[in-house]
Every structure is written in structure tokens, then in C-alpha cells.
Amino acid sequence: MSALDASTLNGRLLFAIPKKGRLHEKCLTLLAGADIQFRRPNRLDVCLVQNHPIALVFLPASDIPSFVGKGNVDLGITGHDVILEAQMEAHVSETLRLGFGKCALQVQVPEAAPVHSVDALAGKRIVTSFEVLAGHFFADVDKRAGIESDDARTQIEYVGGSVEAACALGLADGIVDLVESGETMRAAGLRPIATLLQSEAVLIRSSTPKHAHLAPLIDKITARIAGVIAAGKYVICQYNVRRATLSAATAITPGRRAPTISPLEDPEWVAVSSMVERSKMADVMDQLVSVGAEDILIFNLDNSRV
């Protein structure tokens, strides 16, 4: 493939995808589920989609909010946390929560430190990749502590990664970093003392789009991605139940709109089919058994439009 230039991209919807890190692989799975076909030549961060007038732009997750917010890129996937850090929440609309990349931004201190609330960190040194959010948070802490002189304020220092090493290296009294399983935090001998925010991956578009003609394609891609996400979130639960206990069973599986009820050859029995949240599936099956349902089956969904 020849090198890309601006004319090749002309008229195409630009869709930003995290080029590395925790969100990258999950985004590729989503694109495949939405049938967005592309071949990414080695090292190239822009590539054309074969079956839609779209170009994918592979960028660091933290740069995506400003590209979309300023309207250079039409659509993007990134973390809610980095939208707030980039101060782009007024410039992008978060149109879909994607259910992955879930984590919390927390203040952490060494296990053994005699620090039990953030107020004890007023005027101390904080290392983070989230200097804007940490700056606002500790400005409030300083205010509560009555710190007014610039010299006495909590110092916020930016690092690009491996934030958890800062305390052990003697660079910080505390850090502000993301926590998912807590494994990194515990391995670094740290414990959380406050949570700034919860985050997950989101689909975003510009609040002031530059390319009005792309709106229908943006809506179509959004609907496809929503379908893939819903297919992962729900299962189909099918079972047989006596007509006499049907209402008790359908109260357990009301479905999204209503359960499908089909007659069986035996007039005393019916088959019920209903969408159930995957996370509630085991509980729902237990409850169905307790009201006399039989032959309970669970089916995965490959895709959906719900």
C-alpha cells in the first residue's frame, strides 16, 4: 500500500482507536463484531476500512479526547478518565459505555505510612499521570488545610507510566493512579485512601462535529457497536414450565420487552424464551428451578440489535 495522504482520507469518517495498552485488544474485538474490516500495515497508525468510508486512526488513549473534542477526528474509543483529565467533557459526547476498561482512579500511600486520610498529604509530594485531576483534588485538600502560600501547596509531579514505583524510589509521599484488580498496587506495597473517580471505556463523538454529512454513518457504527456490547451483556434463557406456574416464572424472566411464550404438545406446559443479563444468569436459573421450571437452557448471543 502506498503512503497515505490527506486526499486518500478525504470524506472518510475518522475513527480513533487506542494504539496500545489495556483498551487496544478489546477495541479490535469490537471492530470485528461490528464488521469493520481493515488490514493495518505494520507500524502505520492510519488505515482505511475496506467495507465502509472510514479510516481508523491508532492513537494513545489519552490523546483521543482532544482529537475528537476539537473535531479533527469524528468518533473515538477511550477511557472516561482521560476525557476528564484532558478537560474535554464539554467538547465530546460519551454516546455509549462499553463495559470494559473498568478501573478507579485512587490516591495510594505506602502500606506502613501513618496516613489514613488525604488531609495528611496536604503540602506533600504526589506523583501521577493525571496531573489535572490530581491538581484539582489536592487544591481542595490544601484549601481545607488552610494552605495559601504557593511554596506550601501539595506538589503534583507528572510521570508517563510506572507511577506505582514513585513512593519506593523516594520521589513521592503518595500517588494518584488507576486500580483495577489492585494487583499492581499491592505488589508495590501501597494501599488506597481515597477514590477520585470510576472509569470505563466509552464511545465518543464531537459535540460540535465538523462533518455534518457523516452523522448517518456515525449513527450506524454506534448502533452496530451497541449491538455487539448488548450481545455480550445478555444471554437467552429458555425453559419449560407448567401453565399453572407461568406467571411466577415470567416474573423472574420478564425479558427486555416481554418473554416469548410458545405452546408445547402437552397443553399443561409452555416453553419460555427470554433475554437475561449474563451477570444474573446463575441466580435466575436457581430461582426458576425453585418455581418448578425444567429443561433450563442458556444460549450466548453472537450479535444483536436491541
Ligand SMILES: Nc1ncnc2c1ncn2[C@@H]1O[C@H](COP(=O)(O)OP(=O)(O)OP(=O)(O)O)[C@@H](O)[C@H]1O
Ligand atoms: N488496569 C486497568 N484496567 C482497566 N482499565 C485500565 C487499566 N489501566 C488503564 N485502563 C484504562 O485504559 C486507558 C488507557 O490506559 P493504558 O495505561 O492502557 O494506556 P497507555 O498508557 O497508552 O498504555 P501503556 O500503559 O501500555 O503504555 C486508561 O485511561 C483507562 O481508562
Ligand SMILES: O=P(O)(O)OC[C@H]1O[C@H](OP(=O)(O)OP(=O)(O)O)[C@H](O)[C@@H]1O
Ligand atoms: O489494579 P491492576 O489490575 O493491577 O491495574 C492497575 C495498573 O494498570 C495500569 O498500568 P499499565 O498496565 O497501563 O502500566 P503502566 O503503569 O506502565 O501504564 C495502571 O496504571 C496500574 O498500574
Ligand SMILES: [Mg+2]
Ligand atoms: Mg498505562
